[in-house]
Amino acid sequence: MPTITVDKAGLFEALGQDYTTEEFDELCFDFGIELDEDTSTSQRPIVNGKQEPPQLKIEIPANRYDMLCFEGISLMLNIFRGKRTLPNYRLVAPPKGELQVINVDKETSRIRPYVSGAILRNIQFTKASYDSFIALQDKLHQNLARQRSLVAIGTHDLDTIEGPFQYEALTPEKINFVPLNQTRSMNGVELMKFYENDRHLSRYLPIIRDSPVYPVIYDAKRTVCSMPPIINGNHSKITLKTRNVFIDMTATDRTKLDICNNILVSMFSQYTEEPFTVEPVKVVSSHNHQSRETPDLSPRETQTEVSYINNCCGLNLNPSEICSLLKRMSYTASPSRASSDLIDIQVPPTRADVLHQADIMEDVAIAYGFNKLPRSFPSESGTIAQPLMINKLSDIVRMEAAMAGWSEVMPLILCSHDENFAYLNRKDDGNTAVGLANPKTAEYQVVRTTLLPGLLKTIRENKHHSVPMKVFEVSDVAFKDLNLERKSRNERHFAAAWYGKSSGFEIVHGLMDRLMLMLKSAFVTGEEGLSSGPVEEASYWIDEVDDPTFYPGHAAAIHVRIGGKEHVIGVFGILHPTVLEKFDLRYPVSTLEMNIEVFL
Numbered sequence: 001m002p003t004i005t006v007d008k009a010g011l012f013e014a015l016g017q018d019y020t021t022e023e024f025d026e027l028c029f030d031f032g033i034e035l036d037e038d039t040s041t042s043q044r045p046i047v048n049g050k051q052e053p054p055q056l057k058i059e060i061p062a063n064r065y066d067m068l069c070f071e072g073i074s075l076m077l078n079i080f081r082g083k084r085t086l087p088n089y090r091l092v093a094p095p096k097g098e099l100q101v102i103n104v105d106k107e108t109s110r111i112r113p114y115v116s117g118a119i120l121r122n123i124q125f126t127k128a129s130y131d132s133f134i135a136l137q138d139k140l141h142q143n144l145a146r147q148r149s150l151v152a153i154g155t156h157d158l159d160t161i162e163g164p165f166q167y168e169a170l171t172p173e174k175i176n177f178v179p180l181n182q183t184r185s186m187n188g189v190e191l192m193k194f195y196e197n198d199r200h201l202s203r204y205l206p207i208i209r210d211s212p213v214y215p216v217i218y219d220a221k222r223t224v225c226s227m228p229p230i231i232n233g234n235h236s237k238i239t240l241k242t243r244n245v246f247i248d249m250t251a252t253d254r255t256k257l258d259i260c261n262n263i264l265v266s267m268f269s270q271y272t273e274e275p276f277t278v279e280p281v282k283v284v285s286s287h288n289h290q291s292r293e294t295p296d297l298s299p300r301e302t303q304t305e306v307s308y309i310n311n312c313c314g315l316n317l318n319p320s321e322i323c324s325l326l327k328r329m330s331y332t333a334s335p336s337r338a339s340s341d342l343i344d345i346q347v348p349p350t351r352a353d354v355l356h357q358a359d360i361m362e363d364v365a366i367a368y369g370f371n372k373l374p375r376s377f378p379s380e381s382g383t384i385a386q387p388l389m390i391n392k393l394s395d396i397v398r399m400e401a402a403m404a405g406w407s408e409v410m411p412l413i414l415c416s417h418d419e420n421f422a423y424l425n426r427k428d429d430g431n432t433a434v435g436l437a438n439p440k441t442a443e444y445q446v447v448r449t450t451l452l453p454g455l456l457k458t459i460r461e462n463k464h465h466s467v468p469m470k471v472f473e474v475s476d477v478a479f480k481d482l483n484l485e486r487k488s489r490n491e492r493h494f495a496a497a498w499y500g501k502s503s504g505f506e507i508v509h510g511l512m513d514r515l516m517l518m519l520k521s522a523f524v525t526g527e528e529g530l531s532s533g534p535v536e537e538a539s540y541w542i543d544e545v546d547d548p549t550f551y552p553g554h555a556a557a558i559h560v561r562i563g564g565k566e567h568v569i570g571v572f573g574i575l576h577p578t579v580l581e582k583f584d585l586r587y588p589v590s591t592l593e594m595n596i597e598v599f600l
Contacts, residue, residue, distance in 0.1 A: 001059045002143055003036055006070045008054040010128060014074035016083060024056070031080050032366050033067070034059040063353035065144050065259065069136040070128070071267045072350070079330050080367070086330045086348055087276040089266055089297040094119070094279050099293065100163040102217075102248070104285035107169035111208060112152075112215045112228060112250040114257050115167045116294035117281030118265045119158060120245040122273035130240055133268055140260050148204050151251040151260045152229030154217070156236035158244035161219040167250070169213040177224030178234040188214045191230070204229055217248055246281075254290075261295040262349040299332065299346035304357040306341050312361050314374040319343055325367035326360070389600050390492050394474045397494050397596055400518045404511055406470045406496060411454025413476065414444040419453040423582040425548035434478050434488050447478040447488075451495035452549075452591055456583040459499045467587060468500030470507075474596075493570075495593040503574045504590040505554065512558065512572055512592050516540050519599055538562045538599075551576050558594055570594025 012018050019027065025035040040054035058073065066072045078084045094100070102117050125133070137153045145151035172188025179191060186194060192209055195201045207229055208214050217225040219236075226232040228250040238245060247264065251257035265278045272278075280293045306319050317325075319335035322343055326333040330351065336342035347354045354360065365373060387395075402408060414436070421428045434447040448454065451473050459469055474494050481489040496511055498504030519538070538560065545557040555573025559566060572592035580589060 001062050002068060002139060003057050003059050004068060004073065005055050005057050006073060007128065008038070008040060008056050011056060011070065011074055015077060027077070028058065030369065031077060032061060062143070065140065065263050065352060066267070066350035068139040068143070069267055070132045071270060076330060080328050082328065086332065087270070089269065089349060090277050091280045091297055092274070092277045099280060099282040100165070100246070101282045101284060102165045102167055104283065105166065105168040106287040107213055108167055108215060109288060111169050111211050111213055112252055113288060114251040114254050114290060115283060115285070116249050116257055116261050117283065118247045118261055118295050119279035119281060120265065120269060120272055121279050122243055123245055123268070123271050125240050125242065125271065127240065129271055136264060136267060140263065144256055144260060148229035149207055150253040150256045151249060153260060153264065154226035154228060154232050154248045155238050156225050156232065156246045156248070157238050157242045158246040160236045161223055161225060161246065162221060164220055165225065166218045167215070168218065169215050171212065172214050175214055175216050175224065175227060180232045180234050180237055182234055188227070195230070201231060215250055258296065259352040262297060262352070265295055266297070266350045297349045299348055302345050302347060303336060303342050304345060304360045306343060308357060309361045309364050313365050313368065315368065322364055325364050328367040329363040390597065393596060393599060394492060396518070397515060398474045400515055401472045401496065401511065404514055406472045406511065409455065409458045409471045409473055410475070411458055411473065413448055415446065415448050415453045416443050417445045420446050420448055420450065424450070424452060424579055425576060431480055434480055449477050449479055451475060451477060451493050451593055455495055455497040455591065456585065456589070459497060459589070460584050468498060468504065470496070470498055472496035491595050492597050493593055494596050495591065498590045499585065499587055501587055503588045505574050508572050508590040508592045545571055547571055547573070549576060549579060550574060560598060562598060567598050569598050
């Protein structure tokens with residue numbers, strides 16, 4: 001979880017109350033955050049000849065991005081304590097009536113396709129609020145923005161630049177500007193070389209370094225505002241004297257982009273001349289249908305069930321009581337007119353972490369008090385969890401194989417291309433395996449289409465153990481499927497391998513029979529003189545098959561008839577000597593592999 005350091009005296013002043021370390025620790029626990037350290041109780045460093053003032057280091061839950069700064073912590077704690085209500089965040093028109101515009105070039109789709117913006121007018125920074133403004137951007141970059149790979153934030157003194165702004169993607173040689181806190185103009189190539197040893201910025205260079213085009217934002221006079229996600233231009237840098245802040249954000253993820261924008265402007269709009277007001281920016285991006293006005297600070301409307309909250313928390317609260325608790329957690333809530341079991345809720349733009357009524361239930365429990373919740377198990381469960389059918393079936397097959405004396409193994413789902421095809425005497429038609437676009441090693445190139453390579457590599461690495469070895473795996477394989485949205489599909493397979501001085505064919509055959517018996521399939525034989533008995537809903541049989549993976553004449557395909565439909569679900573047999581040689585195995589191996597999804 002991220003740890004936020006705040007000035008102790010400043011926070012207590014914002015809260016309107018002084019706390020002892022123990023009292024503040026208790027307040028943090030009640031709200032669901034944690035006081036990690038109070039530096040007033042330890043030796044503090046000397047900074048510029050003065051001892052550093054006491055600070056509080058507070059651990060914030062990973063989902064509470066609205067509390068990654070002093071402003072968010074003080075605001076949420078004051079709302080929780082009933083000292084103030086949730087602010088009314090508003091979008092206001094600019095002084096001249098026309099919104100600032102960001103025009104998006106089509107080429108940006110090749111590198112960072114999304115952009116948004118906002119303006120904080122007539123803002124008044126202090127040293128503390130300015131430092132907090134910069135620190136919040138850094139925290140958002142580190143956490144939600146995944147080290148700027150998803151979102152990059154730029155802030156500028158609007159009085160030094162002019163709109164409309166142009167968001168473009170150009171070759172590095174065509175981009176020239178003076179980077180932040182520098183005096184020399186550089187192009188994109190020179191800038192990459194200049195910052196490659198920089199302790200702070202070097203980590204972000206790989207995000208765009210190998211791209212043929214770099215993103216860049218210009219103002220109306222072709223002054224570079226920023227080259228995201230690396231650095232802003234020095235021309236428009238903000239200072240303590242900045243009165244109007246222009247915020248630009250570029251991203252590869254639209255959702256994260258909107259969250260970052262909402263949180264940044266919500267937290268610092270309190271310092272504007274008219275508190276909690278934000279001037280929107282118009283984004284014109286017709287080529288990808290992303291034209292809009294940003295940010296959108298309207299609350300999200302949702303509903304929650306009174307019975308669900310009471311069942312999960314073991315309480316018996318009425319709708320009005322739940323609404324009062326939710327207001328302490330920065331919601332706007334009221335009993336629904338549609339049903340006495342529903343509550344209408346407005347989720348503020350700062351609470352992007354609220355995705356489901358389970359999140360709302362958790363906030364009710366926090367506001368009610370974790371220590372006050374009943375300590376008995378609820379008489380009625382509010383959950384609906386149950387295992388997926390495919391996982392339940394896998395557990396049944398897994399248990400039967402284990403009770404038959406086989407050991408389960410769990411190899412990696414990635415393997416090399418040769419292990420998946422050439423080592424098994426199989427050919428790749430190019431339409432079967434899902435490959436990695438940029439594999440870092442030859443050992444992990446494709447997603448396996450069969451469980452056999454993993455089993456054989458496991459045996460190879462354990463050859464020093466006594467034989468026979470009996471291993472099995474129940475897991476997924478993947479296949480290309482261009483008809484699906486994700487262009488691939490998973491299949492749940494069962495596979496087993498016998499390794500010993502004899503072939504073990506009959507033992508693998510017996511395991512297959514045991515699994516089929518357990519799955520309540522009737523055996524159907526084609527041998528003369530043998531009666532198969534009544535064939536019920538499901539049945540299976542085996543036929544000899546010519547498969548290059550197996551020794552000729554020593555392999556069989558497994559056929560199943562379920563609901564009147566016939567399926568070939570797998571194959572078993574003795575592996576071909578060339579397969580054993582490629583996996584460096586000196587004793588015979590018999591294997592079984594089948595698709596168990598057909599039994600669902």
